[in-house]
Amino acid sequence: GAVVSQHxxxxxxxxxxxxKIECRSLDFQATTMFWYRxxxxxxxxxxxxxxxxxxxxxxxxxxxxxxxxxxxxxxxSTLTVTSAHPEDSSFYICSATGTSGYDEQFFGPGTRLTxx
Amino acid sequence: xxxxVQSPLSLVVHEGDTVTLNCSYEVTNFRSLxxxxxxxxxPTFLFMLTSSGIEKKSxxxxxxxxxxxxxxxxxxxxxxxGDSAIYLCAAFERSARQLxxxxxxxxxxxx
Numbered sequence: 551g552a553v554v555s556q557h558x559x560x561x562x563x564x565x566x567x568x569x570k571i572e573c574r575s576l577d578f579q580a581t582t583m584f585w586y587r588x589x590x591x592x593x594x595x596x597x598x599x600x601x602x603x604x605x606x607x608x609x610x611x612x613x614x615x616x617x618x619x620x621x622x623x624x625x626x627s628t629l630t631v632t633s634a635h636p637e638d639s640s641f642y643i644c645s646a647t648g649t650s651g652y653d654e655q656f657f658g659p660g661t662r663l664t665x666x
Numbered sequence: 667x668x669x670x671v672q673s674p675l676s677l678v679v680h681e682g683d684t685v686t687l688n689c690s691y692e693v694t695n696f697r698s699l700x701x702x703x704x705x706x707x708x709p710t711f712l713f714m715l716t717s718s719g720i721e722k723k724s725x726x727x728x729x730x731x732x733x734x735x736x737x738x739x740x741x742x743x744x745x746x747x748g749d750s751a752i753y754l755c756a757a758f759e760r761s762a763r764q765l766x767x768x769x770x771x772x773x774x775x776x777x
Contacts, residue, residue, distance in 0.1 A: 596767075
């Protein structure tokens, strides 16, 4: 099956700093990548959808200036949490769909962000 | 607004029991329903269902979709402690190509 990686798997940072999370499709070209956030004991909440080479589409309530998404190539998307605060602490998961148009999303292993 | 509802929210059983997890959905431009298993990290894919009435099986797991009544079930027979996880269902919306997730069912299998 298709493999999606995320880096880093875990990050701890101080309040006010910015954190970049990378999501890569390792063996396929991902035309669309999705970023989700998951709080403890809750389901995945879609934050934004990004298509290669175009601006991301953010879900209602997600601040695009705070969560910067770049999808510069067919294998890489990045999420930057700017000026992170403790309430941004969460599990961030990316997923990707391929060019074949299949519905299945392939999930990365997730990044645990802790903001002190 | 698209909505996916799972029940029960949590379930505790003993090894060897059979469980049925439920998922109902209201999604405009529905295309498919997906089931995922989530342990400590990100969800792993179980099934994708696009047609009504066709059961998909993988070992002790099976799933079926009813597009008329807008629901799906996931069955796990002869449960094992390794089946303990959160089971998520998600409906795929055709035009936006987005998944809407349910809240998940936390399954705990006791030895």
